[in-house]
Amino acid sequence: MNDVELPIPVSRVLKASEPEARVQRIWRGVAWRRAERGRRNGHRMALLVASALTLVLAVVVLVRQRGEPVGTAAIPSSIDAGRDGREFDLGQGARMRVEAGARLDVLDQSTRSVSLALRRGLVRFDIQPGGSRQWRIDCGAVSIEVVGTRFSIERVGGRVRIEVERGRVLVRGEGVADHVQAIDGGGRLVVSGEPDAVPLESLSVDVDSGSQPSPPSSSPRSIAPWLVAARDRDWKRAWEALGASGAAKEAARSDDVAELLSLADVARLSGHPNEAVAPLERVIREHAVDPRAALAAFALGRLLLDSLGNPPRAAAALEQAIALRLPAALTEDAQARLVEAYARAGDAARAHTSAETYRSRYPDGRRLAQVNHWSPRE
Amino acid sequence: MLARMPPEQDPDAPARVVPAVPVGREATDAELVTRALRGDRWAEEMLYRRHVDFVAGLCTRLLCHAADAEDAVQDAFVDALEQLDSLERPELFRRWLARIAVHKAHRRLRRRKLHRWLGLHGSALQEVLLGYASDCASPEQLAELKHLDRVLGGMPDDERVAWQLRHVEGYRLEDVAELCRCSLSTVKRRINQADVAIREHVNLEQVSHE
Numbered sequence: 001m002n003d004v005e006l007p008i009p010v011s012r013v014l015k016a017s018e019p020e021a022r023v024q025r026i027w028r029g030v031a032w033r034r035a036e037r038g039r040r041n042g043h044r045m046a047l048l049v050a051s052a053l054t055l056v057l058a059v060v061v062l063v064r065q066r067g068e069p070v071g072t073a074a075i076p077s078s079i080d081a082g083r084d085g086r087e088f089d090l091g092q093g094a095r096m097r098v099e100a101g102a103r104l105d106v107l108d109q110s111t112r113s114v115s116l117a118l119r120r121g122l123v124r125f126d127i128q129p130g131g132s133r134q135w136r137i138d139c140g141a142v143s144i145e146v147v148g149t150r151f152s153i154e155r156v157g158g159r160v161r162i163e164v165e166r167g168r169v170l171v172r173g174e175g176v177a178d179h180v181q182a183i184d185g186g187g188r189l190v191v192s193g194e195p196d197a198v199p200l201e202s203l204s205v206d207v208d209s210g211s212q213p214s215p216p217s218s219s220p221r222s223i224a225p226w227l228v229a230a231r232d233r234d235w236k237r238a239w240e241a242l243g244a245s246g247a248a249k250e251a252a253r254s255d256d257v258a259e260l261l262s263l264a265d266v267a268r269l270s271g272h273p274n275e276a277v278a279p280l281e282r283v284i285r286e287h288a289v290d291p292r293a294a295l296a297a298f299a300l301g302r303l304l305l306d307s308l309g310n311p312p313r314a315a316a317a318l319e320q321a322i323a324l325r326l327p328a329a330l331t332e333d334a335q336a337r338l339v340e341a342y343a344r345a346g347d348a349a350r351a352h353t354s355a356e357t358y359r360s361r362y363p364d365g366r367r368l369a370q371v372n373h374w375s376p377r378e
Numbered sequence: 379m380l381a382r383m384p385p386e387q388d389p390d391a392p393a394r395v396v397p398a399v400p401v402g403r404e405a406t407d408a409e410l411v412t413r414a415l416r417g418d419r420w421a422e423e424m425l426y427r428r429h430v431d432f433v434a435g436l437c438t439r440l441l442c443h444a445a446d447a448e449d450a451v452q453d454a455f456v457d458a459l460e461q462l463d464s465l466e467r468p469e470l471f472r473r474w475l476a477r478i479a480v481h482k483a484h485r486r487l488r489r490r491k492l493h494r495w496l497g498l499h500g501s502a503l504q505e506v507l508l509g510y511a512s513d514c515a516s517p518e519q520l521a522e523l524k525h526l527d528r529v530l531g532g533m534p535d536d537e538r539v540a541w542q543l544r545h546v547e548g549y550r551l552e553d554v555a556e557l558c559r560c561s562l563s564t565v566k567r568r569i570n571q572a573d574v575a576i577r578e579h580v581n582l583e584q585v586s587h588e
Contacts, residue, residue, distance in 0.1 A: 003518070003581070004516060004518035004519055004522065004581065005522075005581045005582055005583045006519060006522045006523065006526065006580065006581065006582050006583065007583050008545050008582060008583045008585050009544075009545055009546055009547060009548030010507065010523075010526070010545060010546040010582075011546055011547055011548055013511060013512055013514070013515045013519050013523070014435070014507065014510040014511060014512055014546075015435075015510050015511070015512045015513075016431060016432075016435070017431045018430065018431050018434045018435065022434065022448070023427070023430050023431075023434075025448070026430060026434065026448055026451050026452055026455075027423070027426060027430075029448070029452040030426065030452050030455045030456055030459070033452060033453070033456045034456055034459065034460065037456070037460070168419075170419065170420060170423065180420065180423050180424070180427065181420075182418075182419070182420035
């Protein structure tokens, strides 16, 4: 034995908090078990007052109903509304309208629950109270649980706005006060904070990389108007200042990492995602030793996956981001998105390998449900 | 009688008056219990969030197995939220919840013992104390935690649980007796027996004899 004593109580040298992923997982289990108990109580009473024949029929109906998919109200696994919005009748009085430009993925759907992921845009829900299904919508760092209500969710990058017209929703996320907030009819909540809402050039660098980012070029020429507007976070003005073909010219001309990242931000955040590709690729290709190259690769991967519909290239960019030593806080996201990229590219084998990597590194990961959706466990 | 729909899911329910919490002050457990009893699901979740770290840590350390502990924690919260109306003193929610959680843990330990007796081998026990070590624990303390895990793992459950509740979780003797649902003298005997075995192998702070 060494000379150092453990204190009494020993809890003085133990952690007091649990990982957030575990906390959320346990809560989902609690909600599910309570719903199951409620259903069992209801059925038990129905059997007590029914005749023997009705009892047999009720048992048969119970067995058949377990695990059935939503049926005629099934939602497509991925909805990209394009130019026109689309409306869906979800059964049990529930309706959903996916507005133009919005993109929604279905993570899970059954008679018991529906779990959706809003990637971008505006979706309106009208869900009648008292239905048998639990509804949950993930929007990056925020998730919304529906009790029975009319509400809308809009996601632009990492910024999520929830407006409730009737009823109540519960909003959960690390950026939410107390990790959970209740929004009632007439209420609104805006949550932001995911990395993709933050301009790349302002993200801090992992100091463990051993190198510091080079400051923006201090050439004697005056600062370009587009760059001034970008520093003011006025993306629309910055884009207008670039003019026609200006983004392409700047991407070819500039050799400064900070400027190239600013250019990508301007293109991306002013609604021109295609024009963000070239500057990001230059950073990755010509400045791979710069710590920001990993961030550029990650941004490119997400752009290609979410906005430009190119999963194979997205997978390549995400692989590069991980290989270039993305900061630890983003690596989990990158690994999860990689699974999605391979799955959507039709490469099931690589999707499976990436999913296994994710599951072994992050057994309690916050993207586990998405990973399992894109590449289910065998 | 059929289970009633919670008020906030029942469109025909009369408008409820849920007491407001004064702005700028965190709701007490008693206030949250009152709100939860009136169907406020946010209050239920706040009760959960406020106490889940404590309950999950307690169950994991008693059961020495993360997955078993999660089951026990879920069961404990389900029972607590479903039986809130039986809580006579809402301000003692945490203590009442701890009692439920330890009871759930005991049930699992008894089940595990039965499985062993039947020759059904369960999952290996985990080094939970070492797994819960805080970032401030010194390497020497980590080594002692590992020894403690090993010694506790080889001990009868009754003695181990009593000793852990007293000397790991820090409960008073009377509370340990209540949580273990046995007499004070039984608890003292179990703790002393465990203590003798543990102190042969683990360097622990000296405490007064019980």
